Amino acid sequence: MPILVTGATGQIGTILTRSLREIYGTDQVIASDIRRPINATGPFVMLDILNVQRIYEIVEDHNITEIYHLAAILSANGEWNPEKTWNINLNGLLSILELARVKKIKKVFFPSTIAVFGKTTPRKPTGQDVPILPETVYGMSKAAGEMWCHYYHQRYGLDVRCLRYPGIIGHDSDAGGGTTDYAVEIFHEALSQGAYTCFLAENTRLPMMYMDDAMRATIELMQRPSKEIKLRHGYNVAGFSMSPGDLAAEITKHIPHFEIKYKPDFRQAIAESWSEEIDDQQAQEDWGWKAKFDLELMTADMIEKLSFEL
Numbered sequence: 001m002p003i004l005v006t007g008a009t010g011q012i013g014t015i016l017t018r019s020l021r022e023i024y025g026t027d028q029v030i031a032s033d034i035r036r037p038i039n040a041t042g043p044f045v046m047l048d049i050l051n052v053q054r055i056y057e058i059v060e061d062h063n064i065t066e067i068y069h070l071a072a073i074l075s076a077n078g079e080w081n082p083e084k085t086w087n088i089n090l091n092g093l094l095s096i097l098e099l100a101r102v103k104k105i106k107k108v109f110f111p112s113t114i115a116v117f118g119k120t121t122p123r124k125p126t127g128q129d130v131p132i133l134p135e136t137v138y139g140m141s142k143a144a145g146e147m148w149c150h151y152y153h154q155r156y157g158l159d160v161r162c163l164r165y166p167g168i169i170g171h172d173s174d175a176g177g178g179t180t181d182y183a184v185e186i187f188h189e190a191l192s193q194g195a196y197t198c199f200l201a202e203n204t205r206l207p208m209m210y211m212d213d214a215m216r217a218t219i220e221l222m223q224r225p226s227k228e229i230k231l232r233h234g235y236n237v238a239g240f241s242m243s244p245g246d247l248a249a250e251i252t253k254h255i256p257h258f259e260i261k262y263k264p265d266f267r268q269a270i271a272e273s274w275s276e277e278i279d280d281q282q283a284q285e286d287w288g289w290k291a292k293f294d295l296e297l298m299t300a301d302m303i304e305k306l307s308f309e310l
């Protein structure tokens with residue numbers, strides 16, 4: 001069952017590639033990205049997601065039967081170049097969906113995000129099927145992407161599965177270009193400098209999830225029988241909700257001299273347009289989703305693992 005992961009050197013891709021290799025075997029998982037991994041853990045191919053011919057070549061050369069399509073530009077970076085972001089995020093997905101249809105790929109995973117929500121969306125809690133009017137080009141591309149996944153399933157029977165990830169926090173890969181990145185950076189700065197200047201305001205609550213839970217959600221969703229997957233656009237999945245102030249207070253329990261300052265920038269407006277709390281009832285009912293990590297457990301684990309690594 002050779003699997004292709006696109007965007008495999010990103011924050012989630014790095015860990016997902018490793019997790020899939022642990023389950024299915026190193027040689028069964030082909031990592032691809034526009035940049036090389038620092039520490040390759042198995043087969044890797046260079047891939048610019050806009051090079052459609054190259055995607056076909058890789059799929060044919062490796063007899064790919066499953067694709068985890070993670071290549072994308074995130075919310076904050078996307079605002080510097082909206083057209084490029086739309087092209088990579090949406091046209092990249094369309095190439096993957098069309099290839100999956102033509103090549104009869106068995107399963108496709110597409111990560112959506114809480115960035116699909118906007119100011120017309122109820123924030124606390126945010127249910128599964130709510131009004132969406134995203135404020136960033138990243139959110140727009142993911143909202144449109146969700147609809148294309150739904151369409152390919154309805155029209156062509158493609159087995160495509162999709163989660164709306166909250167901000168993801170992990171110790172083993174760097175976040176980059178997102179609005180929730182502060183929640184990873186803060187740990188590195190707390191341990192190395194004892195201080196951090198946050199680009200979001202103290203009370204900005206956002207939904208978050210620990211990497212271990214995000215991996216479990218992705219792999220559990222992909223392993224369930226197709227008939228249990230009732231939604232082909234993004235499932236809401238919740239971890240916990242927190243503000244920078246909540247996180248700083250929790251870090252201070254482990255690092256008493258830790259100091260935080262707040263200097264909100266353009267990412268503040270993006271964060272304010274998103275959800276505060278996710279209602280993931282439908283994921284719980286359809287495929288038994290339940291997060292394990294809360295703010296306390298996540299913080300303790302991050303500090304323990306990073307203290308060891310740094």
Ligand code: AKB
Pocket residue numbers: 074075076112113114115138165166167168177178179180181
């Ligand atoms: C971002 O901040 O852009 C991402 C996301 C929530 O999708 N982490």
